[in-house]
Amino acid sequence: MERLRTSHTGKQIERTQRRSRNKKGQTTGSAARQVADAFLSHRFLPLVKRELLAGWRQKETDFFESLGHLAASFGFEPLPASVNVFPLNVHLAYKAAVEIVNPKIDGYLEIAEIDGRVRLVTAAQLDTGLHLYQIPLRPIYRLGRDRSHRREYLLLMSVLAYLCQVVSLPNFRDGYMGGCYEMIGEMLCDMEGEYSEGELRGIVDEFVQVRNEGYHMLDLINDSSHLPRWQGRLKRLKPVTALQREIHKVASNFFALYKQYPQRTYHDNVFDGFLLPSEEYRTLANEYISIIWPEDGWLYEQAVDYFESNRQEDVVQEEPLYLHVYDCPFPAPKDNLDFEIRLFDYLLDLEDILFKLL
Template identity: 30%
Template sequence: MEYATQYYIGHHPNAQARKTKKAVQAVKRVHSMDATNKRRTRNKQGQTEVSSNTNVANGFLKTTFLPKLEAMKTVRPAKEVEKIETDFYYSLCGIARHYNGFEPMDTRTFGYPYNIALSVWEVENHLKRHVKNWNSLRLVQDDKGKTFLISEEQYDTGTMLYYIPVIPLYKMFKNRSTKRAARLLLSVCSYLYHIADIPYYRQEDAYIYWQYEMISDWIEQDDEAELDSRKDELKVAQWCGDKIEQKLFSRRNLDVFAERIKAFRPKNDFEQECLRIAKEAFTLYTDYPATAVFQHAKYAEDEEQDSEVIAMRKYISFIANAKGWLYETLAESVNNEFNECGLTEEPTVLKRFNGTSVTNCNLEFENRLFPLIGDVCYLLTNN
């Protein structure tokens, strides 16, 4: 296996501090998670050399990242410098065409390696100002000696848990005054369940399913009488979860989505908010009829990263409730695990400017979906 050595070009005075997910009792639009800082960080003086002992996705198995510019001052043969410069300016033209067609300055008169350093600095500043979700720029060299730029775009999920509670929705169906709004939100949640592919906590392949199973085992091993109410809470979570999933499973909720929106006449602020969220969800469903939340998951195919990464499937899910003893216990369990992780998986798009066709993928879907999930969480938690 060939190893990849990575360097970030130049200094990063605005480097982000590490962030971790934090789970607390829900009081905001999305539940935040508490933990020590565990998310990847960027060294303000440029990232030091690191090596990978796992397969790198997206064809980077044999990519070597060039040293930061101080190390590039070493003497190189004229032919090697000429090739690096030729490849670099070709890649630079590609990145300029792709991102808003900006015109980079002609830096060739500055001489190697300062010409490349200046161009990289200019591109970074342009992308930082004009490209939403832009995260980093890397100058790399593949195993054939070809030099090119890689741009990384990433949606920042922050320190949020996107946990959608379903027991409040179940209670809305049992209340005559909120039953109409419940049907509207059922279509929203059906979209999130079927199309966005958000895990459901009653399915065995869901991370939260096993969290609840673990809590159930703890309860069974404790003979204290006061735990009876906790057992009841867990049974309610299971029973209500199954009932709501039966409703969600019917795709008729998607077929009549538009009809429900059209027929709904809000009578108060809560119903007005339900209608607003439903309209946003239906528009997103119309614009992206087959797009899942995990389409740009960064580590989706890297099973060896599991123990180090807070996977998206762990912090995006339907759950039973966002209040009470069960949620507090779930939050504590999640925090304990996430504290051991060093990275947070987030939607990421890598674009290679090496002469091949550049992907037109972007994170517009994520820019609309995650705020929608947050609004649904807040509405159901605070209903």
């Protein structure tokens, strides 16, 4: 899928129950007679939850108003509200619209509740390429121990401070990856016979390093002084070597992103369960995006294998969504994902640099 390209609105978008099939509706007049006749030959089950019918007139009005905007944008004649009683009319009209719209978009047509109003939304995912966006801290720790690379180290610390403090990337102490490390440590107790005494000492040393040097580095990058000093550190590093040029470039890119979007996080446009909500097995964004500790070695390989084995069972990967909300004719996108596109690209660049520091 093509990488999609914003202006963030901050609207809260929540998935609502899609109108189900074969649900009992409410109406008056001639329609009531039809329902009565149907009752003579059919057994009705309580398929419609009472809360779904609460405020149903407004929901129906909102839906068909939004459907009109959608139809105007895609050039088709929508089914009218009179096609059946609520909620069957919504279901039939939505199903007909899906058959027309979905083939024309790189995504899905969904019903959502936005600011208390029922709206039709076209949603497409940013293609993250099923990549693991893992930013290792250990290479930066090692770089910092070399006084000749002090300026590169401090510049990278400003970048990591931005990713932790502003972008809110998960980490190996509090996030999913921390749980992976703990799980692997517990599994190690059952694998003692598979390793020699020397190998076990090396593995245990890796876990000790995570809790000592690793946690200490997390504390350092959460220092509030790194962001105010970022621009000055960019100016002080005069790139000469290839490594310095790469570090300066990626730090400059992240700094420009920070200045343009000073409060954006990686998950602002990730709406868990919005697409294909019936699928139970999902890879969440905080699972494939993380700050990790080692960039190689036994623990690194075990963590990657653990994640990949779990992801193989998943059907959906939660990614940033590109949304059009049909609350008016020909709506502009709520967010063109400029921030997310650049963020993920820069994360890959940073990851490449850090893995080169082996």
